[in-house]
Each structure stands twice: as C-alpha cells, then as structure tokens.
Amino acid sequence: xxxxxxxxxxxxxxxxxxxxxxxxxxxxxxxxxxxxxxxxxxxxxxxxxxxxxxxxxxxxxxxxxxxxxxxxxxxxxxxxxxxxxxxxxxxxxxxxxxxxxxxxxxxxxxxxxxxxxxxxxxxxxxxx
Numbered sequence: 001x002x003x004x005x006x007x008x009x010x011x012x013x014x015x016x017x018x019x020x021x022x023x024x025x026x027x028x029x030x031x032x033x034x035x036x037x038x039x040x041x042x043x044x045x046x047x048x049x050x051x052x053x054x055x056x057x058x059x060x061x062x063x064x065x066x067x068x069x070x071x072x073x074x075x076x077x078x079x080x081x082x083x084x085x086x087x088x089x090x091x092x093x094x095x096x097x098x099x100x101x102x103x104x105x106x107x108x109x110x111x112x113x114x115x116x117x118x119x120x121x122x123x124x125x126x127x128x
Contacts, residue, residue, distance in 0.1 A: 005064060008072045012056035015079060019050045022087075038090045045086040052079055052108065067118040074111030078104045 026034075026042055034042065052075045059068055082104025088096035 004069060004072070005060065008056055008076065009060060011076060012053045015049050015053035015056075019046055019053065022046055022049075034090065041086045041090050045083040048108065049079060049083045062118075062122060065118065065122070067114060067121060071111045071114045071118060074107045074114060078107035078111060080104070081107060 022042065023046055026039070026046075030039075030042075056072060056075055059072060062068055081100045084093075085096065085098060085101040085104060087093065089098060
C-alpha cells in the first residue's frame with residue numbers, strides 16, 4: 001500500500017503544479033484568445049484539479065485503509081476523466097471524448113461519498 005500512497009502523493013503534487021502553470025497561462029497567454037465558454041471550462045477544470053489535489057494530500061494524514069485507497073482512486077480517475085476532457089476540448093488535445101466528463105464528475109462524487117463512509121469507519125485518524 002505504501003507504493004500507492006507515494007504514487008498518489010506524487011500525482012497530487014503534479015496536479016498542484018499544473019494548476020499554477022495553467023492558471024498563469026490562462027492569465028498571460030490565453031486571456032484574449034479564448035471564448036467566454038472556453039475560459040469557464042478551463043476555470044472549472046482548474047477548480048476541480050486544485051480541490052482534489054489538496055484533498056488527495058490531506059488524505060495522507062489519515063491512517064491508510066482500503067476504503068481511503070478507493071477514495072484516492074475515484075478522485076484520480078475524476079481528475080483524468082473530468083479535467084482532461086474539459087481541457088482537451090478547449091485546446092483540441094488528443095483523446096478528447098466529451099462523454100467522459102460526466103463519468104469524471106461521478107467519480108468525484110463517489111469518492112466524496114466513500115470518504116463520508118470512511119469517516120465513520122475510521123478508528124485511527126492520524127498516522128502514528
């Protein structure tokens with residue numbers, strides 16, 4: 001399980017860096033070239049990416065369990081399905097399949113529901 005925690009943490013850190021880089025690009029490079037709808041899509045992707053990057057990092061303070069591993073998996077899946085779909089649609093990137101965005105949103109929601117369940121099943125809240 002240690003490998004998956006390290007992988008999740010590394011990916012979350014990369015997501016955080018991507019948020020900063022994409023936000024800077026939005027403000028300095030794309031501010032006048034994107035339509036209003038495209039700008040809102042990029043902002044939605046950045047918001048979800050930032051929120052779940054922080055959430056993934058915060059999960060590391062809890063004692064690892066299989067349920068929390070499932071939360072991580074749902075959130076990583078949500079990041080890739082939702083955020084990639086929005087960004088790839090705006091920037092005409094490869095593998096843009098618009099039908100994947102709702103699946104990404106559902107993955108986020110499932111992850112949050114699993115976290116709610118985990119909070120009641122968790123006996124040790126922090127690593128010792």
